[in-house]
Amino acid sequence: MDPKSNNLNDFLEESVLLDESQYQQGFEDGYKDGLVSGKEEGRDVGLSAGFQVGEELGFYQGCIHVWNSVMQIDPDAFTSRVRKNIAQLKTLVDGFPFMEPENENVQELMENIRLKFRVVCANLRVRLEYEGQFSTLSKDAEDM
Known part of the structure; x- marks a missing residue:
């Protein structure tokens, strides 16, 4: 066997192994970073979505409280x-x-919940709807 071709094969094999090890190291680093950033992003999205749901349910709860207060004052106010x-x-x-x-x-x-709210509003012949904080803020900004 020619010693030069053996040296060439060893060189190529080392290059391939180096490339594979760098690829594997890069993959592992990227995976670790992805886990961290994925958890952070998931927490942020969950917090935002949870806030929006809570805000909407609070709106409906507030309407229920008002309607119940009306019924306490005048039990015949509603059918x-x-x-x-x-x-x-x-x-x-x-x-x-x-x-x-x-x-x-x-x-x-x-x-x-949204459907039942619309039914109550239709029966009361009122136009109420939950618009959310973000749409309300954008409407206020347009008015200025």
Whole structure:
């Protein structure tokens, strides 16, 4: 065997091994960084989404409190149908699984709450809707 070709093979093999080890090291570093940044981003997204859900549920809870206060002052202010729908809305809002972040029914529950809220508003013949903090802020900025 020619000693020059053996040296060339050794050189190429070392280059390939060096390339593979650098690739593997880069992959491991990137994976570790991705875990850290993924957790941070996930926490930020979760905090934002949780705040928005809480804000919306707070809006509905506030409306329920106002309507219940009206009923305490004047029990005949609303029809029995409206009172029943308000009670159902309260049950839905009170039953929201705040402490179960991985509950798969959260979207369906929110849709049921929104639907029941629209039913109450339609029965009361009022136009109320939750607009959210961000859309309210953008409307205020346009007015200025």
